[in-house]
Structure formats: C-alpha cells, structure tokens
Amino acid sequence: MIRSTVADRPEVKSLAIHGGAPVSDNTISLISVSLSEEDIDAALGVLRSGMLAAGKNVIAFEEAFADASDARFGLACANGTCALQLAYGPLFGPGDEVLVPAWTYIATASMIVAAGAIPVFCDVDPETYNLDLEDAARRVTPKTKAIAATHLYGNPVDINATQALADKHGLSIVYDAAQAHLATYNGKGIGAYGDAVTYSFYPTKNMTTGEGGMVTVNDEKLRDKVKALRSHGEGAKYVHESIGFNYRMSDVEGAIGLSQFGRLADATKARQANAARLDAAIADIAGLHAPKVTPGAESAYHLYAVRLDHDAFVTPDGDTDIHQLFLDAMKAEGIATAVHYPRAVTRQPVFDGPGMEHPPVSDRLSKQLFCVPVHQNLTDAEVGRVGEALAKVAAAYRA
Ligand SMILES: Cc1ncc(COP(=O)(O)O)c(C=O)c1O
Secondary structure, rough: OEEEOOOOOOOOHHHHHOOOOOOOOOOEEEOOEEEEEHHHHHHHHHHHHHOOOOHHHHHHHHHHHHOOOOEEEEEEEEOOHHHHHHHHHOOOOOOEEEEEEOOOOHHHHHHHOOOOOOEEOOOOOOOOEEEEEHHHHHHHOOOEEEEEOOOHHHHOOHHHHHHHHHHHOOOEEEEEEEOOOOOOOHHHHHHHHOOOEEOOOOOOOOOOOOEEEEEEEEOHHHHHHHHHHEOEEEEEOOOOOOOOOOOOOOOHHHHHHHHHHHHHHHHHHHHHHHHHHHHHHHHHHOOEEEEOOOOOOOOOOOOOOEEOOOEEEEOOOOOOHHHHHHHHHHHHHHHHOOOOOOHHHHHOHHHHHHHOOOOOHHHHHOOEEEOOOOOOOOOOHHHHHHHHHHHHHHHHOOO
C-alpha cells in the first residue's frame, strides 16, 4: 500500500485547498491518500489492454457505486465540478434562481453561474454547518427553480426539510455529495434522495480515481439528459441532438475507482469510529464543540470540523486571533489542521461586491472552525494524540 500525505505531495491541489503548511515527519497528517497494489494493477491492466476510453471498468464502477448509494443510475465523469454541471444543466438555466449555502466549496455555487442561473446565498445551521432550511425558505421567489444543497464534510443536510421546501414550491434538488460518499439518511444511501447527487473522486476525497466525479440519478429521462450532456449530445454515433461537452471518465480512472471502491465501506467505518472517539474527547473540553450530525443521518466524515467558542478562551496579549493561536498550537503538538474554508463563498472576490449580503453564521465559521485528522489510516494512538492535543491547547488558553 502506498500512502502519501499532503505533506509529502506538495504538488497536489490539497495543499492549496487545505491550506496545509508543510509539516514535520512526526506530524499526524490531515489527509491520507491510499493507493494499493490492486489499484495500480487495475490501472496497468487497462493500459496494457490499449482500451483507454470509457468502457467496461467505468460501467462496472458506475453500477457498483450507484447500487451502494441506493441510486438507480450512476454516470461517471471527469471530476466533481463537471458532475455539478451535468446535474445542473438539465434542471435549470438562464434567469432561474437557485438556493445554495454560503458555506460550501466554491464549485457548488460557481457552477450555478456556469449554467447561466443566479445563486441565491442562504445561511447554514451553526451546528451542522449545512443549509439552514428556514433561511432558504425566506429567500424563495417566483424565479426560484432549484435547491443546490451540500452534504458538507460528509454530513447529509436535513433531507426531509429540503424535500418539504422543494415540494412546497415545485423545486428541483441537487445534492453536492463531493465529500459524502456512502453517507446515509433515514437508513438509506443518499443516492435515494433528490433529483441528482454529485460526487468528487479527487485524491484528497474519501476515495479517488485521480481526478473523477459521478452523478447519480433515479429518473430515466434525467439519466439520458445527463448522459447526452456528458458526451456532446450524441445519440447515435456522430448524431448530435443537443449541445454537450466531453466530460467522460477514462477506463484507467474507472478501473482505479472500482478497485478503490472495494475498500470504501471499511474506510468509511474507520472514519466513523475515529470520529466517535474524537466526539468523546471533545465532550470533556469546555469551549470546543464536535460537529453535529444531522438527525437521522450517518456522516461519511470526510472532514472533522471542530468549532471553537471565542468567549471560552483568552489570548496571551488580549488581542491576537485565538483561532490562529489554536492552529499554531496544534501544529506545535504535531497535529496537522486546516480551515475549510478561509472565507464564505459570498466573501470570495468573484462573488463579493456592492449589495452582496453575507449570511451571518456562514460569515463567522471561517474564524470558528478548524479540521483535525479523522482519516481511515490513523492508528488508535494517533486518534488519542489528536484528542490529547485539543485538551492541552484548550487548557493553555482557557479564559
Ligand atoms: C463540496 C464540493 N463540491 C464540489 C467539489 C469539486 O470537485 P472536483 O475538485 O472533483 O472538481 C469539491 C471538491 O473539492 C467539493 O468539496
């Protein structure tokens, strides 16, 4: 098994998106990318066959992934951003308004703009960090066409409330599950809900294909539209019935995906077990909060975001940023952390500007949350060290 951490792969996007500074050898990494000999053999097998374009491995991967997610159809594609475009394209377009959380990765919102539609930024719940459905309800207008809700950090949004809002106003729903492979809600895989669910298989995600993505759907007509959009609107060979793209996944990626998928259920269980131990450790630390899992849901724990109460701590000189002090102190204890995200989407230069509203909870979270390691390759001792470091740092800065 080849395991690489963000620290020894400075070239990967994760360094940028996770804000992770290079760390020492003893540091417990935030992310662990595992490639097994089986993954490598699977990729080599496709290379040796010479059949590189989407083929039997992609199809087998799509079927296995959709089945495990309780969805009828899986459509693999080039990455999670394409997956959003493929899901959004058939459901809304120019002039439509789409409700989206202000606290998510940029792509959930930016691909709404790419579809020609208007993102309407909503606030998030202060404990689950997912779409606040009451705030979303207040922002519905006659132009609202859809809800794009993220299952952030692996934790499903309140799907019952999302569906109720959609039913009330006749809206479509796309769930961005880039971080939530194999998460469940009310005992079913998250693929059972909404019009479409999208995934990413970027290396830092819970499983990878290198770059890759998937859309799952349950409706045959929608499946056909996503398929057409994925491949230049092609029906019969070289007969193009609509405008589309080439967002297909290669069979090399499909083979890696299928092989990785074989370990995903165990990896998810390991993440959940690690999270349960972190929950128990944090329950004893005043001023720190474990992430709240949505009632009825099982999180895939892509990330474990700890929330810090500013009032519970003091800084040595009274005016330094306690959030940054926590990050620095955790690093000194040998624990890699990162802030997902350093700013709300409404604060991104591409969206911010005159008249932009900044929903208050989303706006605060960048100074309250920090992610600690929860990945499947942590040893028991390492999980213990994360909890001990949190307790030690909290005691050092206690008000
Ligand atoms: C919530 C969310 N949506 C969408 C994406 C985009 O996925 P990709 O990087 O595969 O294009 C990501 C990946 O970082 C993500 O975390």
